[in-house]
Amino acid sequence: MRNFLLLSFLIGVLYVNVTAQIQSGTVIYNHTSSFDTKGMPPHMASSMPKSAVNSMELQFNSTQSLYQKNPNFKEEVNPNDNMPRFFKRMREMSVATFYKDMNNSQLLEQASFFGKDFLIEDSISNIKWKISAGEQKMIAGYTCMKAYYKDSTYNLVAFFTPQIPVSQGPDIYSGLPGLILEIQSADTHIIATEIKSGDVRIQKPGKGSKMTRKEFAKLKEDKIKEQSEMWGGQRSSNMRMPH
Numbered sequence: 001m002r003n004f005l006l007l008s009f010l011i012g013v014l015y016v017n018v019t020a021q022i023q024s025g026t027v028i029y030n031h032t033s034s035f036d037t038k039g040m041p042p043h044m045a046s047s048m049p050k051s052a053v054n055s056m057e058l059q060f061n062s063t064q065s066l067y068q069k070n071p072n073f074k075e076e077v078n079p080n081d082n083m084p085r086f087f088k089r090m091r092e093m094s095v096a097t098f099y100k101d102m103n104n105s106q107l108l109e110q111a112s113f114f115g116k117d118f119l120i121e122d123s124i125s126n127i128k129w130k131i132s133a134g135e136q137k138m139i140a141g142y143t144c145m146k147a148y149y150k151d152s153t154y155n156l157v158a159f160f161t162p163q164i165p166v167s168q169g170p171d172i173y174s175g176l177p178g179l180i181l182e183i184q185s186a187d188t189h190i191i192a193t194e195i196k197s198g199d200v201r202i203q204k205p206g207k208g209s210k211m212t213r214k215e216f217a218k219l220k221e222d223k224i225k226e227q228s229e230m231w232g233g234q235r236s237s238n239m240r241m242p243h
Helices: 002-016 085-093 213-230
Strands: 025-034 051-060 064-069 097-101 106-113 116-123 130-139 142-150 155-161 179-184 188-197 209-212
Touching: 106 213, 116 213, 130 155, 142 179, 209 213
Parallel strands: 116 209
Antiparallel strands: 025 051, 025 188, 051 064, 064 097, 097 106, 106 116, 130 142, 142 155, 155 179, 179 188
């Protein structure tokens, strides 16, 4: 009861301190994805990048959001990049577009997989977040509170700001009483660097072959198996691929 009252008080204070709450806008995030190379032949593991960093953009309002590669970011091309084609494709696959419709609990993922486009249909995950009332930090000029979720598979930490009272966030994440500005997990780190308020026009993605999450997971699994056979039959069941 005491923790609940403290949480209510803190959120109330943050609301009062904001003269005009943001209901829609654009957020720029740095999105770092880590890759697991366990099980790969040593000569290939040494060529594999340990992580990929992408600049991402979230357009949001109270009912919809679109998380995609930042269209205004120009990536520097390294002419000496001799990374094998397969690994370049893996790096490209770490960038996907996510659309969330909160009213209908709809999640759409638009992904490129080995030169083909797919549209994965799913529902928004109902993550049972727990809020840590006493832990706060500043991100991109906003006061954020900590939330976390842990089970036998996942260990997630989020920081959200009640100063932007929309239940949205980057990637697949949402479900907190404020916009999520940071996500930490075993293989992902997402953090906001810039926030702009204003009306946005959110366009629902429609490009790609439609699949369920289960069908797309099977497709990725088969492709990993095919690639492992090309490596000489050494397959890693621990090899994590992007969503």
